Amino acid sequence: MKIIVCLKQVPESQDVRLDPATHNLQREGVKSIINPFDLYALEEGLRVREQQGGEVIVLSMGPPQAEAALREALSYGADQAFLLSDRAFAGADTWATAFTLAAAVRRLGGADLIFCGKQAIDGDTAQVGPEMAAFLDIPHVAWARKLVFVRPELLQVERLLDHGYDRVEVQLPALITIVKEINEPRLPSFKAKLRAKSATIPVYGLADLSLGEEQVGFKGSFTRVVKVFPPPPRGQREILAGTATEMAATLWSRLQQLQRR
Amino acid sequence: TEAGSSEVYRPHGGIWIFAEQRGGRMAPVSLELLGEARRLAARMQVPVAAVLFGHQVQELTAGLIAGGADKVYLVDHPRLADFVEEPYAAALTALARREQPEIILAGATYLGRAFIPRVAALLDTGLTADCTAFDLETETNLLLQTRPAFGGNIMATILTPRSYPQMATVRPRVMKKLALQSDREGTVIPVRLEELEQPFRSRFLETVSEITEAIPLGEAEVIVAGGRGLQDGKNFQLLEELADLLGGAVGATRAAVDxxxxxxxxxxGQTGKTVAPRLYFACGISGAAQHLVGMQSSDFIVAINSDPQAPIFQIADIGLVGDMFEIIPALIQQIKASR
Ligand SMILES: Cc1cc2nc3c(=O)[nH]c(=O)nc-3n(C[C@H](O)[C@H](O)[C@H](O)COP(=O)(O)OP(=O)(O)OC[C@H]3O[C@@H](n4cnc5c(N)ncnc54)[C@H](O)[C@@H]3O)c2cc1C
Ligand SMILES: Cc1cc2nc3c(=O)[nH]c(=O)nc-3n(C[C@H](O)[C@H](O)[C@H](O)COP(=O)(O)OP(=O)(O)OC[C@H]3O[C@@H](n4cnc5c(N)ncnc54)[C@H](O)[C@@H]3O)c2cc1C
Structure with missing residues (x-):
């Protein structure tokens, strides 16, 4: 079974600052990590490999330093890693990101299973996985918390929706997005860590994926961020003091005022 | 791309909202979308249509018209009885290609966010996630879509300037629904889609477990959340009592869940749900960044914590410094006495 796990490198903290002059995101000095949800996707990939045999390939699109995220993924036990990096990929929205990732999956000869995290903690869209599935013309199931193989090419997925959990069945090849309840990610192993250190991570650019400049990055994107601004400040903070009963009484009268507004 | 349609897309179908229903019950966000669509439609001078998927859900069409729809496209098909990404995406894509709306709005629910991106990819157009405000650009009349990112730490306004339809998912409980008007006129258009007759590679099997809470977190106007300060699982009863009195639901931190x-x-929080109720109670919750990202867009935040230095007070509208086991029972008494 060939399993591809998509990993995004994200800033460790979501507490981003905006440059007061340019209103650009200030990302300097912020440590980068593997998107936390993607660790569950990776763990699930490793578990499927252990159960079904095969290999786990990790794939990331990002600047050259995203290599660190892939190397870390290798230290958890992934077999191979590929970085998609090219100036032309910069500024991609989810459409262009998914389109590029899908092209890379094709370049790698396809996959039986593709795992994505639930969503990235910076962009927060949860769109890349389902869009990739569309480009690859394979089915997808979002928000999976449990996978059970009926046969090697038929998977039952228990998935989260607003009302609870449903079970759906999907034929492979398929793309699944993973929620954190699905497993408990392992720690990197010493052996894999050593291997990861010296592993070569091929970098694919535009030409390697046979894509045109107008299909990727900023040019290939259908959305444009026209403005970035801080959220409106919260109202007057008020700290109450006094006995529990006094505070409760003040609180309740404030809440009743609020209700009448 | 091979996924794209070959025909030219000429937007003329007005504003669409995806009317989400389950088991014959309309998701509240559907009416909120209609309210917002009507406000935009008034400025754009275009009609509003609701797209309703399901099986034997005809009776929901009246509510959509009363809620603001001029047209309801009713796609009634056994394949759409329960939600599965592939057939839902195929149906909405086919209908949009046929009718060519300018805008498609859907709820940013688990269901909406599971399949709408697939539709956007198939239609070769942009999609803005989890929007909390819309406006129209003055010169172009294009949709200005505002959304929080980075866990609510920044807001971004996004345009889809060169493709149609302009698509967005919309955070539940943000947009205002209209008062239902049962004498509003509207047309129901039953739709047959050949695209639903193809074999699909995924199918619904069964519902495994229902969330038993009376009010799902995502829909609750009031959330009473507890953290490690509760000290014991049975103390959640106290929060349940308060939530019941206020018609709300109970939430928790990861510490309490773990x-x-x-x-x-x-x-x-970050690895749980994102909520934005009108009123959020944080009881015995320190206010870790990973919790805050899931609740900081709540309209009004009350924090009860014995530690005056707790970071939760930084984002609270009202903070009560003290022992929640004294304050909450006192509050419950107050509420009961005032009714
Ligand atoms: C403030 C702001 C707002 C934005 N809003 C939108 C918007 O509304 N619509 C839009 O189309 N774009 C938007 N973007 C752009 C978007 O963030 C990028 O396209 C980003 O590369 C992918 O989206 P995401 O972070 O939301 O990922 P998600 O779709 O949330 O990621 C889901 C999963 O896809 C995989 N994945 C995502 N990105 C990569 C990658 N680079 N490499 C490997 N795997 C990956 C991972 O498994 C991840 O867990 C926005 C960007 C900013 C800065
Ligand atoms: C990758 C990652 C993802 C995470 N995702 C989430 C997430 O989704 N959601 C989440 O919540 N957390 C998440 N966390 C955990 C988060 O970092 C915090 O550990 C957690 O939110 C703390 O929960 P807490 O506030 O209940 O507990 P604590 O931080 O232990 O706070 C307990 C508070 O209770 C107060 N208290 C104690 N007794 C009383 C009393 N009698 N009366 C009043 N107050 C009292 C204390 O003063 C203290 O402030 C995540 C962490 C990581 C690393």
Whole structure:
């Protein structure tokens, strides 16, 4: 079974600052990590490999330093890693990101299973996985918390929706997005860590994926961020003091005022 | 791309909202979308249509018209009885290609966010996630879509300037629904889609477990959330009592969930749910960044914590410094006495 796990490198903290002059995101000095949800996707990939045999390939699109995220993924036990990096990929929205990732999956000869995290903690869209599935013309199931193989090419997925959990069945090849309840990610192993250190991570650019400049990055994107601004400040903070009963009484009268507004 | 349609897309179909229903019950966000669509439609001078998928859901069409739809496209098909990404995406894509709306709005629910991106990819157009405000650009009349990112730490306004339809998912409980008007006129258009007759590679099997809470977290106007300060799972009863009095639901931090005091369904934060109720009570919650990202867009935040230095007070509208086991019972008494 060939399993591809998509990993995004994200800033460790979501507490981003905006440059007061340019209103650009200030990302300097912020440590980068593997998107936390993607660790569950990776763990699930490793578990499927252990159960079904095969290999786990990790794939990331990002600047050259995203290599660190892939190397870390290798230290958890992934077999191979590929970085998609090219100036032309910069500024991609989810459409262009998914389109590029899908092209890379094709370049790698396809996959039986593709795992994505639930969503990235910076962009927060949860769109890349389902869009990739569309480009690859394979089915997808979002928000999976449990996978059970009926046969090697038929998977039952228990998935989260607003009302609870449903079970759906999907034929492979398929793309699944993973929620954190699905497993408990392992720690990197010493052996894999050593291997990861010296592993070569091929970098694919535009030409390697046979894509045109107008299909990727900023040019290939259908959305444009026209403005970035801080959220409106919260109202007057008020700290109450006094006995529990006094505070409760003040609180309740404030809440009743609020209700009448 | 091979996924794209070959025909030219000429937007003329007005504004569409995806009317989400389950088991014959309309999701509240559907009416909120209609309210917002009507406000935009008035400025754009275009009609509003609701797209309703399901099986034997005809009776829901009246509510959509009363809620603001000029047209309801009713796609009634056994394949759409329960939600599965592939057939839902195929149906909405086919209908949009046929009718060519300018805008498609859907709820940013688990269901909406599971399949709408697939539709956007198939239609070769942009999609803005989890929007909280819309406006129209003056010269172009294009949709200005505002959304929080980075866990609510920044807001971004996004345009889809060169493709149609302009698509967005919309955070529940943000847009205002209209007062239902049962004498509003509207047309129901039953639709047959050949695209639903093809074999699909995924299918619904069964519902495994229902969330049993009376009010799902995502829909609750009031959330009473507890953290490690509760000290014991049975103390959630206190929060339940307060939530019941206020018609709300109970939420929790990861610390409380990890301690086994309450199920993951209730977890709010980076690795749990994102909520934005009108009123949020944080009880015995320190206010870790990973919790805040899941609740900081709530309209009004009350924090009860014995530690005056707790970071939760930084984002609270009202902070009560003290022992929640004294304050909450006192509050419950107050509420009961005032009714
Ligand atoms: C403030 C702001 C707002 C934005 N809003 C939108 C918007 O509304 N619509 C839009 O189309 N774009 C938007 N973007 C752009 C978007 O963030 C990028 O396209 C980003 O590369 C992918 O989206 P995401 O972070 O939301 O990922 P998600 O779709 O949330 O990621 C889901 C999963 O896809 C996989 N994945 C995502 N990105 C990569 C990658 N680079 N490499 C490997 N795997 C990956 C991972 O498994 C991840 O867990 C926005 C960007 C900013 C800065
Ligand atoms: C990758 C990652 C993802 C995470 N995702 C989430 C997430 O989704 N959601 C989440 O919530 N957390 C998440 N966390 C965990 C988060 O970092 C915090 O550990 C957690 O939110 C703390 O929960 P808490 O506030 O209940 O507990 P604590 O931080 O222990 O706070 C307990 C508070 O209770 C107060 N208290 C104690 N007794 C009383 C009393 N009698 N009366 C009043 N107050 C009292 C204390 O003063 C203290 O402030 C995540 C962490 C990581 C690393």
């Amino acid at each position: 301690a086994g005091w309450i199920s993951y369904q209730h977890q709010i």
